[in-house]
Amino acid sequence: MKRKIVSALVCAAMVATMVVGCGSSSTTTAPAEDATEAPAEEEAEAPAEDAEEAPAESDASNASGDVITIGFAQVGHESDWRTASTKSCQDVFSAENGYDLQFVDCDNDSAVQLEAVRGFIEQDVDYIIIDPIVSTGWDTVLTECEDAGIPVIVIDRTIDDSDKYAAWVGSNFKTEGLAAGEWLKAYAAAKGITEINALVIEGSTGASATIGRTEGFKEIADREGWTILDSQSGDFTQDGGQEVMESYCKSYEGKFNVVICQNDNEAFGAMDAMTAAGVSYGVNGDVILVSFDACTAGLEFVMSGDITADFECNPLAAPFVEEVIKTLASGGTPDKEVYMVEHWYVNEDVVPSIEVNGETQEMTVVTQEIVDAQY
Ligand code: GZL
Numbered sequence: 001m002k003r004k005i006v007s008a009l010v011c012a013a014m015v016a017t018m019v020v021g022c023g024s025s026s027t028t029t030a031p032a033e034d035a036t037e038a039p040a041e042e043e044a045e046a047p048a049e050d051a052e053e054a055p056a057e058s059d060a061s062n063a064s065g066d067v068i069t070i071g072f073a074q075v076g077h078e079s080d081w082r083t084a085s086t087k088s089c090q091d092v093f094s095a096e097n098g099y100d101l102q103f104v105d106c107d108n109d110s111a112v113q114l115e116a117v118r119g120f121i122e123q124d125v126d127y128i129i130i131d132p133i134v135s136t137g138w139d140t141v142l143t144e145c146e147d148a149g150i151p152v153i154v155i156d157r158t159i160d161d162s163d164k165y166a167a168w169v170g171s172n173f174k175t176e177g178l179a180a181g182e183w184l185k186a187y188a189a190a191k192g193i194t195e196i197n198a199l200v201i202e203g204s205t206g207a208s209a210t211i212g213r214t215e216g217f218k219e220i221a222d223r224e225g226w227t228i229l230d231s232q233s234g235d236f237t238q239d240g241g242q243e244v245m246e247s248y249c250k251s252y253e254g255k256f257n258v259v260i261c262q263n264d265n266e267a268f269g270a271m272d273a274m275t276a277a278g279v280s281y282g283v284n285g286d287v288i289l290v291s292f293d294a295c296t297a298g299l300e301f302v303m304s305g306d307i308t309a310d311f312e313c314n315p316l317a318a319p320f321v322e323e324v325i326k327t328l329a330s331g332g333t334p335d336k337e338v339y340m341v342e343h344w345y346v347n348e349d350v351v352p353s354i355e356v357n358g359e360t361q362e363m364t365v366v367t368q369e370i371v372d373a374q375y
Pocket of ligand 1: 078079080081082156157171207209236262263264292293313
């Protein structure tokens with residue numbers, strides 16, 4: 001199986017180039033009212049070694065000159081990361097670029113997401129993009145897409161009970177969790193911290209991002225003999241992070257020195273809760289605060305020292321999805337997996353690099369320039 005690894009920075013530059021003058025003829029469907037819990041699921045495999053060049057800048061229309069209709073079933077609107085992911089697709093698959101984007105915000109509801117995909121089949125769109133809220137329960141509807149002759153491209157989270165899709169473009173979430181653990185080991189040693197008592201605020205239950213980050217960090221925690229006092233879902237939202245952290249501050253008062261938030265919005269909520277409870281955090285605080293995503297606001301808190309380290313998850317997949325579509329349109333076979341390159345951000349240069357999956361990875365000290373260039 002061929003794999004490709006693409007750079008987040010090049011991707012961001014490409015999206016910035018493509019944004020100028022883009023409108024969109026997309027149709028947006030209002031999200032459903034309530035979200036439902038999702039069943040558990042597996043994690044994606046480790047990425048390949050070699051990184052490949054990012055695609056050439058998108059030319060303004062497809063070869064045939066006809067409008068390409070794309071149905072996009074998005075997870076929801078729960079985080080800054082999600083907003084950036086949606087914008088990446090809306091900027092690339094715009095009317096000016098020769099597309100008609102049918103966008104559905106599934107509001108973290110798996111039933112709504114399956115219904116949206118079936119709606120795209122009804123509409124007989126040319127391509128379907130799915131960011132799967134959960135990674136199981138997909139084979140039936142993907143078979144229906146296959147029977148209808150509509151190629152499916154999966155982005156971000158993984159589908160694990162079917163391979164009836166043309167390609168997946170996303171991140172290795174377990175690697176992100178491993179990186180957080182390896183960095184924490186090195187950081188604690190450098191700071192003379194000999195005992196780790198961690199609280200974890202997980203993402204949405206059943207999401208591959210949650211499963212992978214949890215698995216990766218726990219692998220290091222088990223290896224190092226750390227204590228994970230508790231691990232509850234904050235559903236990738238700021239309110240969720242605050243609610244869980246408020247409860248943690250009561251239940252584990254004075255017993256924890258690390259908080260792992262599985263995305264930035266949860267970290268923002270956790271910060272509010274710890275401040276209200278009189279718990280100090282960050283580079284100069286009693287609690288090491290670790291986050292994932294590294295959105296602009298998250299990196300601003302890394303630069304201020306409130307978040308000690310932030311492990312990036314790159315949301316700007318659309319230019320690489322367009323590359324898959326062009327390959328399919330020209331009768332080619334796209335790479336089955338396209339991995340986005342991630343960067344690990346810190347406030348201070350205490351740990352210059354870490355080793356993850358046998359590979360040395362640099363830690364990046366956040367500067368204003370990096371913040372300004374982020375998504
Ligand atoms: C990760 C993505 C996660 C982000 C969250 O790829 O699925 O969902 O980490 C988002 O911010 O809600």
